[in-house]
Amino acid sequence: xxxxxxxxxxxxPIAPLSPSLEELSRRAHRLDRRVRLRNALEYAGGAIPILxxxxxxxxxxxxxxxxxxxxxxxxxxxxxxxLHRRAAASRxxxxxxxxxxxxxxxxxxxxxxxxxVWRWYLAPLVPGLVLLFASIWQARLAIVGxxxxxxxxxxxxxxxxxxxxxIHWLNCATARRLTRVIxxxxxxx
Amino acid sequence: MSRDxxxxxxxxxxxxxxxxxxxxxxxxxxxxxxxxDPERARDLEQDIHLALWxxxxxxxxxxxxATWTYRVAHNVAASHAAKGARAAPLVGxxxxxxxxxxxxxxxxxxxxxxxxxxxxxxxxxxxxxxxLILLYLEGLDARQIGExxxxxxxxxxxxVHRIKALLARRLTPGDQP
Numbered sequence: 161x162x163x164x165x166x167x168x169x170x171x172x173p174i175a176p177l178s179p180s181l182e183e184l185s186r187r188a189h190r191l192d193r194r195v196r197l198r199n200a201l202e203y204a205g206g207a208i209p210i211l212x213x214x215x216x217x218x219x220x221x222x223x224x225x226x227x228x229x230x231x232x233x234x235x236x237x238x239x240x241x242x243l244h245r246r247a248a249a250s251r252x253x254x255x256x257x258x259x260x261x262x263x264x265x266x267x268x269x270x271x272x273x274x275x276x277v278w279r280w281y282l283a284p285l286v287p288g289l290v291l292l293f294a295s296i297w298q299a300r301l302a303i304v305g306x307x308x309x310x311x312x313x314x315x316x317x318x319x320x321x322x323x324x325x326x327i328h329w330l331n332c333a334t335a336r337r338l339t340r341v342i343x344x345x346x347x348x349x
Numbered sequence: 350m351s352r353d354x355x356x357x358x359x360x361x362x363x364x365x366x367x368x369x370x371x372x373x374x375x376x377x378x379x380x381x382x383x384x385x386d387p388e389r390a391r392d393l394e395q396d397i398h399l400a401l402w403x404x405x406x407x408x409x410x411x412x413x414x415a416t417w418t419y420r421v422a423h424n425v426a427a428s429h430a431a432k433g434a435r436a437a438p439l440v441g442x443x444x445x446x447x448x449x450x451x452x453x454x455x456x457x458x459x460x461x462x463x464x465x466x467x468x469x470x471x472x473x474x475x476x477x478x479x480x481l482i483l484l485y486l487e488g489l490d491a492r493q494i495g496e497x498x499x500x501x502x503x504x505x506x507x508x509v510h511r512i513k514a515l516l517a518r519r520l521t522p523g524d525q526p
Contacts, residue, residue, distance in 0.1 A: 165467065165516045169378065169486035172464055176377035177394050178369060181362050184402045187395060253428075255404045255421040258499030259480050262424045266431075345477070 199247065206240040209233075213288075224295035232288030242280035246273055260345065267342050275335035278328045286324075293317055361405040368401060368418040375487050376401075376422050382471050382483055383426040393429050400425045412496060419484065419497045427476040441478050463520050470519060481505065482512050 179187070209232065216229035249269065254262060293313055300309035358366075369376075380394035381387075401421045408417050467486075471479055477498065484494045491505040498505065 163513065163516075165463075165520060166486050166488050168460055168463055169467065170374075170488065172378065174374060174377045174381065176373035177391065177398060178373060179395060179398050181358070181365075181402075184365075184399055187399050188403065191399070253424070254407075255400050255424050256407060256417050257424070258420060259423050259427070259497060260477055260499035262420070263427060263476055266428070348477070 195251070199244075202243060202247075203240065206236055206243075209236050222295055222299060224291060224298060228288055228291035228295050230288075231291055232285065235284040235286075235288045238284035239281055242284075264342060264345055267338050267345070271335045271338035271342065274331040274338070277331040282324050282328060289320060293320075361402070361408075364405045364408060364414065365402045368405075368414055369398065372415065372418045372422075375419075378487075379422055379426055379483055382468055383430050383479070385468070385472065393426065396429065397422045397425045416493065416496050419489075423476075423480045423483070423497070427480070430476065430479075441475055466520055467516070470515075478508070481508050485509050485512055 213229040213232045213236070217226050217233060219226070254265070257265065293316065297309050297313045300312050303309075304312070376397050377394055380390045380397060384390040384393045401418060404417070404421045408414070471482055474482060480498055481494060484497060489497070491502045491509060494500075494509070495502045495505045500508075
């Protein structure tokens, strides 16, 4: 080694760790526990709408409301399954891959998840929500008439459209940025 | 066998010991280069050791143990860096060479200044270039770096040439703008 900067780098005062196999094993168990806890919290978050809409699906309410609730439950289950699949894929890292390949694979995985947010995260909830709004509109229709019922349902419908479109747009914008980063990596390789 | 006896060492454990003994200091330097906060750097170093130990189950001997160790370490470090907040946007080697450097002539003569400056330069680089410069600083040749990073030796050679020019310009007192 002739470059003095390399000598400077390798001779810097440093005390490397030397963890025992028992320490590594304990750390691995701690990490596993943390991942399990995080997953449990995510599933608990999904369980709340499943329980609420599940109860509504079997409650003695308007049939359209019950169908909407059941479809929302199915939609939430599909979303949770998508989250579970993606979390499992991100845990199966190929740490021994060449650095650029690993970096590219991570970017592609993130890009694909973001670009597909409409398909796996938003779309499964749309049919249930549409039916839910329809059932609320129908219930109001009988009491206040078509105009007032439409005016009452319009704000939540618009909010839902803005939120869903916003989530989709933001994720697509990030996915496009990642596509540009991937293209730059490919040009450099 | 008593309950207090540790489990017998597996081939993975032996490979890990071999790698940790040979490359432990390089892993510590990598962690310190990627994470400036000392406590977080120790945490990252532990994560690198853990990932290395776990990854060795998949080590089939297709590459040298050194190559595998550096790949795992740099991939874990890059993932760690990607999760952390960054004070300044990351740049490539060419862009970094053009950035103006703060002048500090009083400290310019010291090795500590040079090391500090070097770490600040490395912290500004995008992950691939950061790995390249760190592997060069560890004394690896272009072929070894190419295997670890996933570039041809020629491509690495060109990049290393730029790294040398950059380091000479930015770490030699009096030579910088």
